[in-house]
Amino acid sequence: MNVGITCYPTYGGSGIVATELGLELANRGHNVHFISYANPIRLDPGIPRIHYHEVEVSTYPLFQFPPYCLALASRMAEVAEGYNLDLLHVHYAIPHSISAMLARDMLAAKRRLPFVTTLHGTDITLVGADRSYFPITRFSIERSDGVTTVSEYLRTQTVKVFGVTNEIRVIRNFVNCEMYRPEPERHEARYYSPLGDKLLIHISNFRPVKRVLDCVRILYEVRKETPAHLLMVGDGPERGPAEVLARELAVEKHVTFLGKQSHVERVIPQAHVLLLPSELEAFGLAALEAMACGVPPVATRTGGVSELVTDGVSGFLEPVGDVAAQAARVVALLTDDGLHQRMSQAARETALEQFASSQVIPMYEQYYEAVCSR
Ligand code: GMT
Numbered sequence: 001m002n003v004g005i006t007c008y009p010t011y012g013g014s015g016i017v018a019t020e021l022g023l024e025l026a027n028r029g030h031n032v033h034f035i036s037y038a039n040p041i042r043l044d045p046g047i048p049r050i051h052y053h054e055v056e057v058s059t060y061p062l063f064q065f066p067p068y069c070l071a072l073a074s075r076m077a078e079v080a081e082g083y084n085l086d087l088l089h090v091h092y093a094i095p096h097s098i099s100a101m102l103a104r105d106m107l108a109a110k111r112r113l114p115f116v117t118t119l120h121g122t123d124i125t126l127v128g129a130d131r132s133y134f135p136i137t138r139f140s141i142e143r144s145d146g147v148t149t150v151s152e153y154l155r156t157q158t159v160k161v162f163g164v165t166n167e168i169r170v171i172r173n174f175v176n177c178e179m180y181r182p183e184p185e186r187h188e189a190r191y192y193s194p195l196g197d198k199l200l201i202h203i204s205n206f207r208p209v210k211r212v213l214d215c216v217r218i219l220y221e222v223r224k225e226t227p228a229h230l231l232m233v234g235d236g237p238e239r240g241p242a243e244v245l246a247r248e249l250a251v252e253k254h255v256t257f258l259g260k261q262s263h264v265e266r267v268i269p270q271a272h273v274l275l276l277p278s279e280l281e282a283f284g285l286a287a288l289e290a291m292a293c294g295v296p297p298v299a300t301r302t303g304g305v306s307e308l309v310t311d312g313v314s315g316f317l318e319p320v321g322d323v324a325a326q327a328a329r330v331v332a333l334l335t336d337d338g339l340h341q342r343m344s345q346a347a348r349e350t351a352l353e354q355f356a357s358s359q360v361i362p363m364y365e366q367y368y369e370a371v372c373s374r
Contacts, residue, residue, distance in 0.1 A: 001368060002031045002084055004076060006100070007091040009040040012205050013285045014120035017150070017173055018091040019043050024176070024361045026050045033079055035088075037068065041262060053079050069095040069102075076103035080113050086372055087145075088115040089364075093123040094133055097140035104145075114145035114371050118171075121150070121282030121303070122209070124158050138162040146371040148364075151304025154282040169367055172307065173283050174360035175292045177352050182294030182344065183269035192256055192270060193229035198334050200228055201271035201295070203264055203286040204278075206236025211300075214277035214323055216242050218298075220249045221327030226334050230255045231271065233264060269293040272340065273333050279320055281305050287315065288355055291347035296340070298329045308355070314346040 003025060007018030019040040022032040026049040033051045034040055043050065057071045076088055076099060088103065090096035100115035107113050117140065128137035141147055141164045148171045149155040155168045186199075193199050200219060204210040212232070219230040232242065232255060239257060246252040261267060268274070274290035276299035281287075284305045287297040291308070297315040299305050309315040316329035333340050 001025075001086045001365075001372075002033070003368065004033045004035055004079055004083075004085045004088040005091070006035050006072065006076070006088065006096045007040060009034075009036045009038040013173075013283070014092045014118075014123070015040055016042055016285060017118075017120070018089075020174070020176065020357070021089075021361070021364065022050060023047065024174075024357050025364070028361065028365070031083070033083055033085065035072065035075055035079055037072075041260075051083070069099050072096070072099040073102035073106070076100060077106045077113075080107060081111075085113065087368055088113065089118065089368075090115060091118045092120055093117055093137050093140050094127055097144055098136060101140065101143050114374070116146040116148065116367065116371055117141065117144040118148045118150065119154055119158060119168075119282075121154060121280070124154060124161065125280055125282065125303075126209070129161055134162075138164060142166060145374070146367060148367065150283040151307050153304035153307065157282075171360065171363045171367065172355060173285050173288060174355050174357040175288050175351055176357045177292050177348075180265045180289050180292035180351070181269065182348060184294075186270050188266075189270040192231055192258075192267070195227070195229065197227040197229040197254070198273075199231055199271040200273050200275055200330060201231045201233065201268060201290070202275045203233040203268075203289075204236070204276075206234050206238040206242070208238060209279045210236075210238065211277045211279055211320070212236075212238040212242045213245050214321070214326070215275045216245045216249065216251065216255065217323045218275055218277065218327045218330060219254060220251050221323060222330050222334070223251060223254060225331045228254070228330070228334060230275075231267065232257045233259075233261050233267060235259050264289060265293070268295055271295050273298055273330050275326070275330070276300065276305070277320070277323075277326060278302060278305075284308055288351060291315070292351035292355075294344040294348040296333060296343040296347050298326050298333070300326075308350070310346075310350070314343060314350045 318325040
């Protein structure tokens with residue numbers, strides 16, 4: 001098939017899923033056309049059957065807010081015609097599905113161009129639920145030719161919050177288990193942890209919803225019991241406050257802020273535990289990537305995380321904000337090798353058996369076929 005994919009190309013779960021999906025589809029022989037304002041971050045150049053079309057947004061003195069949504073719609077229609085796209089697949093409802101709808105309508109007299117919208121989380125729970133975006137988000141869902149969510153939780157929320165009646169297909173996020181794999185020797189851990197302490201890792205876009213400061217508080221509690229070093233991967237508004245807190249708690253020597261990383265699959269296997277203390281996660285992609293690497297997550301019981309992590313088996317789930325409980329779980333994993341090994345194995349097995357890209361990508365292919373033949 002010829003598939004057009006649009007996503008936020010910067011760091012963030014939805015862009016990562018869209019990019020990995022494009023790569024997997026291209027690997028399976030499809031032609032994939034990314035249409036966005038920048039090259040998606042995890043997209044290395046020169047991959048066969050992957051094309052990138054940049055959206056140029058011209059500005060004029062009259063435009064206080066350059067209309068990206070319209071420039072994107074024009075580009076989508078152009079690419080669809082020029083490269084004979086079978087469908088568009090947009091990730092994150094606002095504004096991508098509205099642009100796709102415009103592109104579809106622009107071409108309607110000449111050809112059919114259905115579009116699938118994948119909802120990822122904050123597009124529904126934060127942005128979509130915001131009064132100013134609520135009506136347009138509902139409209140974009142209703143007008144999509146196909147809608148998928150990354151978890152059952154998000155499907156239920158979408159129906160509950162927006163009252164939409166169209167069918168919503170749950171296709172959970174996936175991980176490439178060949179790329180994300182355990183490295184039991186942890187050869188490079190010393191590079192990140194100069195004192196040789198076991199590593200905790202957190203990966204996110206450092207938005208308030210991630211409760212990044214809890215990671216620093218957890219490290220502080222853990223270090224009262226056992227040595228540990230915290231790797232913070234990513235960047236965003238909470239990074240500064242987290243750095244300040246690390247200094248206030250006098251653990252700054254034991255925290256490394258790595259910033260944005262393009263190849264997290266090289267860093268994650270060096271860690272012993274992943275921290276995911278989020279207020280809300282529709283899915284929790286970082287937890288899945290860690291599980292594939294045999295790194296058990298200590299996460300919060302929120303949103304769709306329990307569809308992925310079985311508490312006490314493939315990781316631990318504790319209440320949001322309960323730093324003491326999360327720290328106690330981390331201490332258990334760092335000090336009990338048997339427990340860590342069992343959980344690490346269960347985490348990897350879960351990734352392999354339920355979330356491997358080889359199982360999930362065909363679900364998208366089948367869904368595309370169904371949407372195109374409607
Ligand atoms: O806040 C983020 O993590 C970014 C956000 C996004 O849309 O870029 O992530 C959402 O999509 C990810 C991929 O499907 C999910 O794994 C995250 O759980 C989800 N984030 C939230 O629901 C807060």
